[in-house]
Amino acid sequence: MATEEPRSGARAVDRAIGVLSCFEGDPELSVSELAHLADLPVSTVHRLAQALVRGRLLEQDPATDRYRIGHGLASLARPALGRLGLDSAAPHLYALAAGIGITVSVSMAEDRDAVTVFQARPPVYFCPNQLPRDRRPLRDSAAGHALLAFSPFDTIAEEHAARRDTRPARTAGLHTDLDRVRRSGFATELMPTDDPIRAVAVPIVGPDKRVRGALAVQARSARLNAELIRNIVPAMRITAGRIAPLFQTVGGATDSAELESR
Template structure:
């Protein structure tokens, strides 16, 4: 018989569930939206959100009463970013974003998904089309294909998409929407051909046309090469999304 979690542990689990509701495009959520997403009674969601606001992990807009991620989470994340090399890599990522005028993302492999762990937005020409989904299928995304193509377990696999990535050095995906989006990704490969992650960009396909792709991909490759030695744990191994969350 499995022991039920103690009330204190259950409250922590629920608070984590509330925080996880904010994954994605930095949304602002009402209390009822939070309760629905977290699967909690409104009274419980209110009690947890107020505790998280007092702790600085959430903040409440005085104009709309909506909740959003607080500065306290950024302060807690900074040591993990530094330890995993993302803080050192950030200047290169922001320089690339400014140079190509498109948001640059870093994704890592997590089970069957590519999970975005860092984004660098350009100072101009930003639009919401440039923000990838926080979690994408490895087999149905440019970032996922870039990760799989150079994964030791997949190098010998017969797959036309992965063969194309290995041949051209980048992955491309057309996301079919009312305004189609094109996504590009290059692998971040360190010493010993170890894959540390994928560097990706996306924008409206009308803008990210074949001419711009030819200009953007070389800049992405250069940036990936520069940050590859930085994206390591203290023991030199490539990191995963699971490790990023645990830090």
């Protein structure tokens, strides 16, 4: 049976969602940049962007005509943040970001990925290298390792990963990495790019001893060196301890029964 073509209204909604998705990482984009990212005609993107501005989901800088995320989108997201406990945690996260001069992010486990659910930027020293990707595999990211290493279901998660990857060396490497994270109390990751980026993550452990998420930072490795890591990890741990009781829910992958059923 042929797939039913979306009606014009549904197609417009899909395109508007595509335009909004271009703003992951909170950039400011021109209409031509938006058209390129969304793979849509400039005229279509202009019409959609103006409708989103009227709905307060986007804002347009009057000086540059560039678009950015609007306050209306934050208002819509506030109930979800409240359910996660992130509305109460936000002041602590912004204070940490200001204190260490690096964007602070919170990730939760979902479908064997570490998903970024909140970012707090510092008032100074910000650069795009500090913004994590929206979703990273648990086994391949600093936030993911912090989630796995300090979770009671870590062996289950590792067994799932091992069944997906039959290379013994990689599975053994994951065990070694997680052991190292448990000993040190934090996870690190070096992302090899032209200008390498390093990430550091600590677990957010609730009063019930369950891991609620991971608190992470990332920056150019030339800046986020061993000395800076030693200086900021204690503050990260203190903040993680302060916000842990505020979290109301945990990510889907942190439920061992659910993992076993998959």
